[in-house]
Every structure is written in structure tokens, then in C-alpha cells.
Amino acid sequence: MHVATASLALSLGGLLSGVGGAALVSAPGETAAIPAWDLQSTAKAGTDLTTLSKTGVDTSAWHHVKVPQCTLMGCLLESGVYNDTTLFYSNNLDTVDAQQFSVPWIYRNEFDLEPASGRHFFLQTHGISSRADIFLNGKQVADQSVQVGAYAGHRFEVTEAAAKSNALVIRAYPTSYYYDFGIGWVDWNPWPKDNGTGVWRAVEVKQTGPVVLEPLRVVTKLGASLGSQPAGVTLKARAQNLEKTAVTVTASGLVAPVGGEPIAWSKTFTLAPLSISDIVLDSVVQKPAIWWPKQWGEQPLYDAKLTLTTSDGVVSDFVAEKFGFRTVTSKVNSFNDTTFFVNGQPFQVIGGGYAPDMFLRWDAAKWEKELQYVLDLGFNAVRLEGKNEHPDLYNIADRLGVMIMAGWECCDKWEAWRYNQDLAVPTPYWDDADYATANASMLHDAAMMQTHPSLLSFLIGSDYWPDDRATPMYMNAFNSVDWQVPIIGSASKRGFSNITGPSGLKMEGPYDWVPPNYWYDTDDDQYGAAFGFGSELGAGVGTPDLSSLKKFLSPADLADLWKSPNKNLFHMSTETSSFHNRAIYNTALWKRLGAPSSLEDYVQKAQISDYEATRSQYEGYAAMWNARRPATGLIYWMLTGAFPSLHWNIWDYYMRPAGGYFGAKVGSRVEHVAYDYVRKNVVLINRSLDKAGKRTVGVQVVDTAGKAVYNGSVEATTVPNTSKSIASLTTALGSIKDVVFLRLVLADEKGAVLSRNVYWLTKSVDVLDWENSEWYVTPVTKYSDYTALNKLSAANVTTTTAKAAGGGTTVTLENLSSVPAFFVSLALVDGKGQDVVPLTWSDNYVTLWPKEKLSLTVRTLEGAATPGAIEIVGRNVAKTVVKL
Numbered sequence: 001m002h003v004a005t006a007s008l009a010l011s012l013g014g015l016l017s018g019v020g021g022a023a024l025v026s027a028p029g030e031t032a033a034i035p036a037w038d039l040q041s042t043a044k045a046g047t048d049l050t051t052l053s054k055t056g057v058d059t060s061a062w063h064h065v066k067v068p069q070c071t072l073m074g075c076l077l078e079s080g081v082y083n084d085t086t087l088f089y090s091n092n093l094d095t096v097d098a099q100q101f102s103v104p105w106i107y108r109n110e111f112d113l114e115p116a117s118g119r120h121f122f123l124q125t126h127g128i129s130s131r132a133d134i135f136l137n138g139k140q141v142a143d144q145s146v147q148v149g150a151y152a153g154h155r156f157e158v159t160e161a162a163a164k165s166n167a168l169v170i171r172a173y174p175t176s177y178y179y180d181f182g183i184g185w186v187d188w189n190p191w192p193k194d195n196g197t198g199v200w201r202a203v204e205v206k207q208t209g210p211v212v213l214e215p216l217r218v219v220t221k222l223g224a225s226l227g228s229q230p231a232g233v234t235l236k237a238r239a240q241n242l243e244k245t246a247v248t249v250t251a252s253g254l255v256a257p258v259g260g261e262p263i264a265w266s267k268t269f270t271l272a273p274l275s276i277s278d279i280v281l282d283s284v285v286q287k288p289a290i291w292w293p294k295q296w297g298e299q300p301l302y303d304a305k306l307t308l309t310t311s312d313g314v315v316s317d318f319v320a321e322k323f324g325f326r327t328v329t330s331k332v333n334s335f336n337d338t339t340f341f342v343n344g345q346p347f348q349v350i351g352g353g354y355a356p357d358m359f360l361r362w363d364a365a366k367w368e369k370e371l372q373y374v375l376d377l378g379f380n381a382v383r384l385e386g387k388n389e390h391p392d393l394y395n396i397a398d399r400l401g402v403m404i405m406a407g408w409e410c411c412d413k414w415e416a417w418r419y420n421q422d423l424a425v426p427t428p429y430w431d432d433a434d435y436a437t438a439n440a441s442m443l444h445d446a447a448m449m450q451t452h453p454s455l456l457s458f459l460i461g462s463d464y465w466p467d468d469r470a471t472p473m474y475m476n477a478f479n480s481v482d483w484q485v486p487i488i489g490s491a492s493k494r495g496f497s498n499i500t501g502p503s504g505l506k507m508e509g510p511y512d513w514v515p516p517n518y519w520y521d522t523d524d525d526q527y528g529a530a531f532g533f534g535s536e537l538g539a540g541v542g543t544p545d546l547s548s549l550k551k552f553l554s555p556a557d558l559a560d561l562w563k564s565p566n567k568n569l570f571h572m573s574t575e576t577s578s579f580h581n582r583a584i585y586n587t588a589l590w591k592r593l594g595a596p597s598s599l600e601d602y603v604q605k606a607q608i609s610d611y612e613a614t615r616s617q618y619e620g621y622a623a624m625w626n627a628r629r630p631a632t633g634l635i636y637w638m639l640t641g642a643f644p645s646l647h648w649n650i651w652d653y654y655m656r657p658a659g660g661y662f663g664a665k666v667g668s669r670v671e672h673v674a675y676d677y678v679r680k681n682v683v684l685i686n687r688s689l690d691k692a693g694k695r696t697v698g699v700q701v702v703d704t705a706g707k708a709v710y711n712g713s714v715e716a717t718t719v720p721n722t723s724k725s726i727a728s729l730t731t732a733l734g735s736i737k738d739v740v741f742l743r744l745v746l747a748d749e750k751g752a753v754l755s756r757n758v759y760w761l762t763k764s765v766d767v768l769d770w771e772n773s774e775w776y777v778t779p780v781t782k783y784s785d786y787t788a789l790n791k792l793s794a795a796n797v798t799t800t801t802a803k804a805a806g807g808g809t810t811v812t813l814e815n816l817s818s819v820p821a822f823f824v825s826l827a828l829v830d831g832k833g834q835d836v837v838p839l840t841w842s843d844n845y846v847t848l849w850p851k852e853k854l855s856l857t858v859r860t861l862e863g864a865a866t867p868g869a870i871e872i873v874g875r876n877v878a879k880t881v882v883k884l
């Protein structure tokens, strides 16, 4: 047996199979993941891998999982040692014994193959944290100096060791975020006690004939006039002749719109003995269907396949992927801010930062629902900071039309540069072996992503840019896989390598609470205000609503929320971070909305704060798209949480959308009217490429008693892809004494409402102290007083329900009163009163005008329980339950 040169390989989604009893793979070109593992600590199983990797070892006392991949904690959850309902409750996570993970653990599996002369077998890894020894049938396949790094995948030839019955053993070494290329969490959440150690990505077995292929690359070349000119398409894959003689192969290419007429062609290559060379097949698609981000068009995908057949007509290997025709480019403007272009159109990035599950348990169905939320919100992108996950993440994003900003993570081994001023001590700077690990990681993940039309960019650094040895190494890795989308040096403006040039992305905060006017304070280019590209920023909000809070907080934890506003809390960021408590957030809540009188009161005030915060941030960036210094993108920090968290997410761990979600959803509407808190203007926003025409904006202001203060309307013509100010409300809002409500309603020529939106405003905005800004927040020296909202007269809102056209339920709310019904939230629950999730609401956490009637539509997504009732409650609306 010999160990093949370290090279990369990918899973072939459609071919994964685990046929019980039969050989794991039995035909050339076939690839299958090891479908299940037996797991044990070396403290119990010992360290004699030679013996453990022989068939027949009794593993009945080990842990058993029927999944192809899991970290140690993920496996122990899967096998029932831990239960996440219990683990995530209160601070139970802290009680997990970390000591058990201080020694290596063993993953073991037995499987069958059908070895015969002329057949070659491979083990393919896609990253094991932190490093591993691999043994097959008593022989070492790789040691920990080669299989190292969470993202470094390798292909090892195991033909000589392969037998009919095989035993595979992987010894995974403990991960340190200081020393290893792991998958770290920085300040996002408490760290898992196993540090993510283990076989977190599948290990595959592959069978081939005399020639093996590396992953397929697809190079597309679109004509200047998209779609109406033929497009070049080149299929490429690196081929290795495994024999000591020259081999002649026919390479057959196939390109077909999914479900459509294929283009097939072929070419013959003679490969020198033991050589490695690129197989390159060129073709042309006459009428390429163009792939667009969801809000701009369709997502046509093409199948591509490259098959090698030997002269006797037998397949040696094949590779296949889906791809799409689109272009992505980026430009740094005169302010050094980056604008992305998709299919030549300037693309304002609107999205959030992704956190995987804390134990890296990958769930494709969950990710699909998360992207459905992303689209429901009006977002168009997700940033992955060093959480590049699995091929299905990209497959699903391709299908749904969401752009992905992939990249490496900050603050640990991945950014161990001398000039990194935020590096965790005692992380050592990179040595030669570290560069090799990073190189293998880049090669592997770039190859995994190359064909996917959803890729917007790869950020080779997050907080700091890679040094002048790593940068060209990364660029060479991208070149070697025919990378076709922008490579960005980092997500910040702290410096850059001349090889990438300036990143054009800013990382200036905030990460904690700021008032809504923060985003509109753009005249002096301060920090995170709505100009340029904010790569990770937000008011830090994301408070789950009460039903979710009760799932993971004890009664004492719940009391802390409103009785101990400055207390450190477990369900936040790490102990050592600036975000271990809600003090900044709570100070604002107490000052602006008044001290809470109960848990319910606190949570409702938190939803009001969260809604206001996310709406203003998304509106602010959308409104400034055509400003003096354009706002070119924002990534809200964060989109999701790795565990049930009290902050930094757009929806909670249980996927129950609340105030922050619906604020973000209003602020991200493709056609919208927004209120600029600083200039007191109405801004007409159009993020579509094709929605134009006459628009009317109704502008109404009422006081807290429901008395009309202003009633007017503005005519405007909307221009695609443009934000513009269309009216000043200085007069309309001139006479505010206390708190007023402002309603903006955008309607088209036929009177159809395109966007409707209510603000609560005081005479003046919160006063920001920009000079004393920290990296994570800008302090407020004078808070706005919204306490009048606690004294609203009760409103009587009636609810009627009907079946919605196209599925779901239409809920019509009517305010019978002469006062506004403030912040009315609706929860869809099952027969037992538990939240029904996942689901989408056309709108929620709404404020009704006196006598206003408003219809909302709710639809459940796949996997949701059967709805039984809707619970309705508002700030001045008593709770009612309407049975369905």
C-alpha cells in the first residue's frame, strides 16, 4: 500500500449510498460515505490502532451512530449520551466534562469492498478536527502530520490494503483553537467542550479503474449580451494515471439544463505512466439560461459530467456537479468601498452572518428552511465566517437563489499574523506546517465551491488579511481550481496585501445596541453608519419571544432578564467577551421604554426595541444605496445562533421569528418607503431591476390618543435599483409634543399597497456620542423618551380568519378603536399552545391605525405541526386566542 500524494476530493451528492451488507462501492467512479461509526475514547479503547483496525474487534460497548459525520459532542448527542433539550437548558452545557476530550478518540467502521486486479480504491477525507491518524486493515494510511486541519481534505490510495472485509479506524486528536486549524467560535457563544473535535465531515470510499479524477471544475464564459449570445463552457478535472504504463482514455463531456436536452461530446487523451494532468473539454451552449439571485430572476441550473472510459469501453472514473451561467465581479469605488455586481448589475448585499449548530450537526432540511426565511426577509446573501459546512449548503443556495460570501474565520490560528492585534494569547504564529495545512484547506474548499452559482466571494481573511506568504499561496490555490468570483483580502479595512488590494469592506461595529438614527448619521462617515459595506454589524439584538425563552431558561434565569439588567448571562457570548450581558441594551430599554414591571412587559419591550433596531438598520442601508457615499452592503451580526441565544440573531434557535425578524423584514422589502430619522425624509426604495412606474405614498401622523396630526400624500415615480428621498416631514412632524405614530403606505397606480409601515417617534432622536465610540458600540448621551407608549388607552382589535388563496390562513385584524393598536403580535400555535414553526407571516408585530383593518397571511413550511389557534396580543391590546 502506498499513500498517494495529498490531493483533494469531493463527495458526489447523488452517488452517496450505503447499501447494507453489499459492498460499499462496487463500480468504477462510485463514491460512498462511511455511513455510520462506532466511537470510543482512547482512554477506554487503547491506542493500538494496528489491532483496532483489523476486522472482528468487539465494539459492542462503544458508542454507535448511524450518521456519516459528527464531532465528538455531536456523536454523543446522536447516540443518546447527551440530550440537547437538557443540555441547552439554563447553564447545563457547562456541566459537560471537558476532561474526557483531552485525549484522542477513535472512530471505527467495517465495510465490504470487491477488490480485483485493475480496481483502485481510495479513502477521501474532507477535513478532520484537529488532526488524525488513519488506519485500514492494520495498516497506516495517513498520520496526523498529513491529515491535519478541519478543512483539509485529502485523497489516499488504499488499493493494496483493501480487502473484501475492511476495518477503518480514525484517531482524532483534541482540538485547541490556539494551536490548530479548527472551527472556532470566538465570542459568538460558549465553546463546545470538545472544541469541535472529530470526523465532522464525511469520509468517503471511492473505486476507480486505472485513472482517477479530482473534482469537476466548470468554467463559463458569457457573451457581453447576457443570454442572447452563446456561452463557452469548459469542463476540467485533474486526472491521475495510477498505472506504470501509459493509458489512453476517452473523456466524455455532458452539459444539460436540468431535465433538458444534453450536449454530449468527447475527446481522447493519452496519459503518461503515473502522470497527473488536466482533462479539458470545451463546448458552447447556444442559448444559455441565466442564473439570477432570487429577487432578480430564475435559478436555472445545468448538469455537468465528465466521464473517463478506457479503450476497452469500461468507465474508469467520472465526476459530476451542477452549475449555472452567471457572472460575479466587484469593484472598489473612490471611497475604497466594494460594490459587487451580479450579471453586470450592481448588487447591494443585504444579509446576515451564519452560525452553524454549536456541535456542527449538519441538517440540510434545516438549512433549506433557513434560506426560505432569508428570502422571506427580502435578504439576498449570507456570510459564512469560516463555517463553510458541506456541499449541500451550496447546492441548496444555488437552487433557492441566495448568494454566499464564504471565507476563513478570525481571531485564532487562522489569523495568527504578527500584525494581528486581537489574536488570542498564546496562539503561535504560523510555521511551515501551518502554511501547508492552510494551503490544503484552501485547495479543498475552493474546489468544493467552484461550480456553484450562489458563490458571491471568498474572504481569505476576516478581521485581518493574510500575510504576504499566505496570500499568494491562497491565490495559487484559487487559480488551480479555475475560481471565477471575487477573492477579498478580509472583511475589514485594517490593512491589505498588494496582491488582493483593499478589501473595501468595513468592520467598525456596532455589535451592541445603538438607536435607529445611528444608521442615518452618514454625513461624517462615522463607524457603522449606512455607507460602504458593513461586513458584520448590528445593534446586537435578537431577543427570543417568551415561548422560546421558556424552552431554555430556568425560572431564575427568566427573572434575571428583567430584575438584574446588568447581570452576566450564560446564553450570550463567551464569559470574556464584551457581550456577556445585556447592560448596554437594557440601559436603553429602561431609559426609553421605562423599567419593566414583569417578565412579559420586559419581553414585549425587548421585541419593540429589536424591531426598531433591525428595521432602521436594513432601511438605512437600503435608503443610502444612491447616497453621496453609497451603502453597498450589510451583513447583520448575526443571522442565526449556534445555540439558544439571547442576542445576535434574526430568528431564534427554535426558528420562531419575533420582533427582530419582522423589523428586518420590513426594512428589506424590495419596494419600500422608509423614514430617515436624521433628515426627517421619506425615502423611496426600489431594489428591483424591473419595477417602475407611478407610485403614491400616503403619509399620516397621529398622536397617542389617535388624533390626526398630519395627513398627506406624495406622488413619485419609482426608478429600478434606486433609493431617493421624495418628501420632507419636517413640517408634518414639527409639532410633536410627546410620542406620535407615523404611517407610510406605498401604493402603485392601481392603488395596490406595496409597503405599509408604522413608526413611533419622539420630538428628537437619541443623541450619539461618536467621539467616544468603542469598536463595539457608540454611546448614547441622551435617550428618547417613549414612555408615553406605556400609557396608551386600550384598543379593541377583532380578528377574523379565512383560508388564504395559495395555502395558509389570512388573518384580518380590525381596530375598532379611535386609538392606535400598538405592536400587535400574532403567534400560530398548535392544539397544545406550542409554537408552530417554521412558518412565514406576510407581516407581524404590526401597529394598526384607529379603525384600520389589516390582513396578514401566515403559511407553514415543511415539517411544521398542524396549527390549532392564533394568539394575538399588543401593547394596548389584551391577549386573545382565536381557534382555527
Ligand SMILES: *[C@@H]1O[C@H](CO)[C@@H](O)[C@H](O)[C@H]1NC(C)=O
Residues within 6 Å of the ligand: 083, 084, 085, 086
Ligand atoms: C430529550 O429530553 C427531552 C426532555 O426530557 C425529551 O422530550 C426528548 O425526547 C429527548 N430527546 C431525545 C433525542 O432523546
Ligand SMILES: *[C@@H]1O[C@H](CO)[C@@H](O)[C@H](O)[C@H]1NC(C)=O
Residues within 6 Å of the ligand: 098, 099, 101, 102, 174, 175, 176, 177, 178, 179, 193, 194, 195
Ligand atoms: C479547547 O480549546 C481551548 C482554547 O484553545 C483550550 O484551552 C482547551 O483546553 C481546549 N479543550 C480541549 C478539550 O482540548
Ligand SMILES: *[C@@H]1O[C@H](CO)[C@@H](O)[C@H](O)[C@H]1NC(C)=O
Residues within 6 Å of the ligand: 334, 335, 336, 502
Ligand atoms: C484607498 O486606499 C488606498 C490604498 O490604501 C489609499 O491610498 C487611498 O488613500 C484610499 N482612498 C480613500 C478615499 O480612503
Ligand SMILES: *[C@@H]1O[C@H](CO)[C@@H](O)[C@H](O)[C@H]1NC(C)=O
Residues within 6 Å of the ligand: 006, 435, 436, 439, 440, 443, 473
Ligand atoms: C499548495 O499545494 C499545492 C498542491 O499540492 C502545491 O502545488 C503548492 O506548491 C502548495 N503551495 C505552497 C505554498 O505550499
Ligand SMILES: *[C@@H]1O[C@H](CO)[C@@H](O)[C@H](O)[C@H]1NC(C)=O
Residues within 6 Å of the ligand: 468, 498
Ligand atoms: C504595496 O504597494 C505600495 C504602493 O505601490 C508599496 O509602497 C508597498 O511597499 C507595497 N507593499 C508590499 C508589501 O509590497
Ligand SMILES: *[C@@H]1O[C@H](CO)[C@@H](O)[C@H](O)[C@H]1NC(C)=O
Residues within 6 Å of the ligand: 671, 672, 685, 686, 687, 688, 689, 690, 691, 692, 693, 695, 717, 718, 719, 720, 721, 722
Ligand atoms: C423599481 O424599479 C423597477 C425597475 O426600474 C421598476 O420597474 C419599479 O416600478 C420600481 N419600483 C418602485 C417602487 O420604484
Ligand SMILES: *[C@@H]1O[C@H](CO)[C@@H](O)[C@H](O)[C@H]1NC(C)=O
Residues within 6 Å of the ligand: 700, 708, 711, 712, 713
Ligand atoms: C387623509 O386624506 C385622504 C385624502 O387626501 C382622505 O381620503 C383620508 O380619508 C384622510 N385620512 C384621514 C385619516 O383623515
Ligand SMILES: *[C@@H]1O[C@H](CO)[C@@H](O)[C@H](O)[C@H]1NC(C)=O
Residues within 6 Å of the ligand: 345, 346, 625, 626, 689, 720, 721, 722
Ligand atoms: C443601479 O444603481 C447603480 C448604483 O447607483 C448604478 O450604477 C446602476 O447603473 C443602476 N443599474 C440600473 C439597472 O439601473
Ligand SMILES: *[C@@H]1O[C@H](CO)[C@@H](O)[C@H](O)[C@H]1NC(C)=O
Residues within 6 Å of the ligand: 796, 797, 798, 816
Ligand atoms: C370589542 O368589540 C367587539 C365588537 O363590537 C365586542 O363584541 C367586544 O366585546 C369588544 N371587546 C372588548 C374587550 O371591549
Ligand SMILES: CC(=O)N[C@H]1CO[C@H](CO)[C@@H](O)[C@@H]1O
Residues within 6 Å of the ligand: 793, 794, 795, 796, 797, 816, 817, 818, 819
Ligand atoms: C379610544 C377607544 O375607542 N378605545 C376603545 C378601544 O377598545 C377598548 C376595548 O373595547 C375600549 O375599552 C376602548 O374604549
